[in-house]
Amino acid sequence: MIKATLFTFLTLISTGLLAQLPPVQLANVYDETKHEDIRQYLVSEKYDGVRAIWTGKQFVTRQGNSINPPDWFTAPLPDIWLDGELWTKRGQFSVLSGIVRTKIPNDLQWQTVTYQVFDMPDTSMPFHRRYQNYLSLITKLNSPHIKAVKQYQFSDNQQLSNYFNQVTKQGGEGVMLHLAEAKHTTGRSSALLKLKPYLDAEALVIEHLPGKGKYAGMLGALKVQTKQGLTFSIGTGFSDKERKYPPAIGATITYRYHGYTKNGLPRFASFLRERPEK
Known part of the structure; x- marks a missing residue:
């Protein structure tokens, strides 16, 4: 499981040795000519929010800066490493950014925010199993503001294109493709791809x-x-x-x-x- 990795991560944060750089996975750009077999990927909407890593104790950005939500917002979250986006709704990034950047949280504003979880990092486990793990975890939490990002699997590029068009026409930023059999790695990786209209x-x-x-x-x-x-x-x-x-x-x-x-x-x-x- 991820206990050893999480323990190391939290220790580095508490001792100041992390240098404000949590070990997150970053996406490369999807290229149909290079990534031909879409069946190998799980696909989800790309949320235009603020990337937030839950360390098991607090939210931090991918640059390692603290995020300060109200206590009730983090209360349901377990002592386990999660990765996701703080998000309100499509096309509202600037509003969300103002809410998240406030050092003293506004309870009323934070009631509009959800935590969209898209990974439960574990270097020993392929993404399709991590997806099942975070889906099961968040279902058990049964918290209205903690959401599991749903992953889809397509048999060809036309199905991917149809889903992409559906998301972007509704105001979505694009889609993310996770290589189903890939284990979690730190830094930019072709195991995680982004597809956007720009x-x-x-x-x-x-x-x-x-x-x-x-x-x-x-x-x-x-x-x-x-x-x-x-x-x-x-x-x-x-x-x-x-x-x-x-x-x-x-x-x-x-x-x-x-x-x-x-x-x-x-x-x-x-x-x-x-x-x-x-």
């Missing part, structure tokens, strides 16, 4: 470019830099409030894009959100 990535804000016309006196665009050193501007995707109060210089933002230009820059880059850990 690509996204993160970048560091390095400059605020002033707006013109109706945006005079507000943000016109963010000048950002990627980890690879690419520098470019993002001028779309902002609400009027975000233009008045843009992400600070030094903040990390997520942007969406559709492939690359011939110069290697993200094509049609658009602001998506500020990373909540910042």
Whole structure:
């Protein structure tokens, strides 16, 4: 089982040796030409929430920062390692982010939040067994705000495409594919894939470019830099409030894009959100 792994994880947190980096699994991008046999995967909706690892004692983000829900929210959760998303509903990420980032939790706001569990990590166990384990666990908890993410299995790519279209047309962000026989690993892995109608990535804000016309006196665009050193501007995707109060210089933002230009820059880059850990 996961007791030894969990004990090590909790010990590292308590002693400060974890360096704010919980051992989570990160997804690669699904490519139909590389991942042809869809029967090998279990598929679920990709929830546009805040990634939250339940250590058995507390919620932390994948960067290792603490999340502070009300005591009643965590009371039903067992002393076991879970992975999931704090979520309200589709298209409400900014509202959710405001709720989750508050150090003193608002009980009324947290009543709109659910914990969508999509893994019960165990390095000795394939995902299809981990799925059955977390499904059984959460069914027994019988808590209205702790949910088990349902996994589906498809026989061909057309069925996957139909499910993907159903989710995205209803406002969903995309779908996740878990390799059914894969054991849990740390870091980015092809055992976990994401399929979205667009690509996204993160970048560091390095400059605020002033707006013109109706945006005079507000943000016109963010000048950002990627980890690879690419520098470019993002001028779309902002609400009027975000233009008045843009992400600070030094903040990390997520942007969406559709492939690359011939110069290697993200094509049609658009602001998506500020990373909540910042």
